Amino acid sequence: MTTVTLDGESLRQLVTEAQRGDRAAADELVREHDAWVRSVIYGVTGRAALVDDIAQQVWTRAWERLPTLEDPRRLRAWLYTIARHTAIDMGMAQRRQQTTTATFDEEAAAPVPARRDEHSPVRAAVEREVQETLLRAVQSLPAIYREPFVLRHLEDWSYAQIGAVLDLPVDTVETRLVRARRLLREMLQGKVEP
Amino acid sequence: MNRDRSAKSNFALQRLFSRYLDGECTAQERQRLHTTLRTDAAARAEFEAYRDLDRAVGQAMRQAMGRTEPAPAWWTVRLRLASGLTLAAAAACVALFVWLRPPGPGNHVSPPGSGTSQAAAISSWFVAPGPQGDEVGPAPAAYERPELRVRDTRRHWLVVPAPEPGRYLIIEVDRVRTHVIGVHQDF
Numbered sequence: 001m002t003t004v005t006l007d008g009e010s011l012r013q014l015v016t017e018a019q020r021g022d023r024a025a026a027d028e029l030v031r032e033h034d035a036w037v038r039s040v041i042y043g044v045t046g047r048a049a050l051v052d053d054i055a056q057q058v059w060t061r062a063w064e065r066l067p068t069l070e071d072p073r074r075l076r077a078w079l080y081t082i083a084r085h086t087a088i089d090m091g092m093a094q095r096r097q098q099t100t101t102a103t104f105d106e107e108a109a110a111p112v113p114a115r116r117d118e119h120s121p122v123r124a125a126v127e128r129e130v131q132e133t134l135l136r137a138v139q140s141l142p143a144i145y146r147e148p149f150v151l152r153h154l155e156d157w158s159y160a161q162i163g164a165v166l167d168l169p170v171d172t173v174e175t176r177l178v179r180a181r182r183l184l185r186e187m188l189q190g191k192v193e194p
Numbered sequence: 195m196n197r198d199r200s201a202k203s204n205f206a207l208q209r210l211f212s213r214y215l216d217g218e219c220t221a222q223e224r225q226r227l228h229t230t231l232r233t234d235a236a237a238r239a240e241f242e243a244y245r246d247l248d249r250a251v252g253q254a255m256r257q258a259m260g261r262t263e264p265a266p267a268w269w270t271v272r273l274r275l276a277s278g279l280t281l282a283a284a285a286a287c288v289a290l291f292v293w294l295r296p297p298g299p300g301n302h303v304s305p306p307g308s309g310t311s312q313a314a315a316i317s318s319w320f321v322a323p324g325p326q327g328d329e330v331g332p333a334p335a336a337y338e339r340p341e342l343r344v345r346d347t348r349r350h351w352l353v354v355p356a357p358e359p360g361r362y363l364i365i366e367v368d369r370v371r372t373h374v375i376g377v378h379q380d381f
Contacts, residue, residue: 134251153252159218
C-alpha cells in the first residue's frame with residue numbers, strides 16, 4: 001500500500017525546489033510516488049518483469065520535463081500520464097521483440113493437483129505454478145480492467161482515488177472492477193484451487 | 195427477457211460482492227449482503243469463490259512486485275511454533291552429539307591408575323576403532339598438493355602421490371557433484 005503523505009503546500013514546495021534543480025527534493029518526490037507509479041506501469045503492461053526498467057525511464061522523463069509542470073498540484077495526474085505513455089511505448093517495443101504472444105495460456109493453466117505436502121519441493125513448485133497462472137490471468141485482462149484492479153490491490157486506493165488518477169467517474173471504476181473480477185473468475189475457474 | 199433480468203440481477207450481486215471486497219459498501223449494503231449470504235447457499239458459494247480468488251490474485255501480484263505484507267496472525271503463530279520446535283530440535287541434536295562424541299586425546303581424562311589403555315578408551319557408535327583410521331602418520335614435510343588430473347570422457351581421477359616413491363592414491367571423482375571440503379589431517 002502506498003501512502004502519499006505530502007499535503008498540497010508541501011508538495012507544491014517540493015516540486016518548486018525540484019524544478020530549480022534541487023536533487024534532494026527530486027529524490028523525495030521519487031520516494032513519495034515511486035510505488036504507485038510502479039503499480040500504474042504494472043497495470044498498463046501486466047508484466048512485473050518490465051516494471052523496473054520502465055520505472056527508471058519514467059523518472060528520467062519526469063526529471064527532464066519537470067520544468068514544464070505548471071501546476072504542482074497536478075503532479076499525480078502528470079506523472080500518471082508519463083508513466084502510462086512510457087509503459088505503453090516500452091511494453092509494445094518489448095512485445096514486438098518477443099516471439100511468444102501474451103495471451104492466456106490454456107495449457108499452462110492446467111488444473112493444479114490438490115495434494116500438497118507442506119515445506120516440500122513439490123509444494124513449492126505447485127505454489128510457484130499457481131502464482132504464475134494467476135499472474136498470467138491478470139496479464140491477459142484487458143488493460144482498461146487491469147489498471148483499476150492493480151491500483152485497487154497494490155495501492156489499496158478507493159474508487160474515488162483510482163478515478164482521480166485515471167480520470168474516470170467513480171461508477172466506471174466500479175464497473176471495471178466488477179468486470180475484472182468476473183473475467184478473472186471465468187479464466188481461472190477450475191484451474192487453480194484458492 | 196427472463197434471461198436479461200437474471201443477468202442484471204447477477205451483475206447486481208457481483209457488484210455488491212465487489213464493493214464489499216473493496217471496502218466500499220455502505221452499512222445498508224453490507225446488511226443486504228449478509229442477509230443474502232445467510233439465505234442463499236449459491237450466492238454464498240459464489241461470494242466465497244470471488245473472495246478467495248481476490249485474495250490469491252492480490253497476493254500473487256504483491257509477491258511479483260516485491261511488496262512485502264505482514265503475515266496473518268495464524269501464520270505468525272505457526273511460524274513461532276515452528277521456530278520454537280526448530281530450536282528445541284537443534285538443542286537436542288547438539289546434546290546428542292556431545293553425548294555420543296568419541297573421546298579424543300584432548301577431551302578424555304583417564305583416572306590415574308585405572309589401567310585403561312588409550313585404545314580401549316576410544317569408542318564410538320559411528321566408526322569402529324582400527325589401525326587404518328587411527329594410525330595415520332603425519333604428512334611428509336615435502337608434501338605437495340596434487341597437481342595431476344587424469345581426465346577421460348566419463349570419469350575424473352585425482353592422483354595423489356603417496357609418501358613412498360612410486361605409490362599413488364587414486365581418487366575417482368564424480369563429475370556431477372564435486373565438493374571441496376576442509377581436511378584437518380592429511381592422509
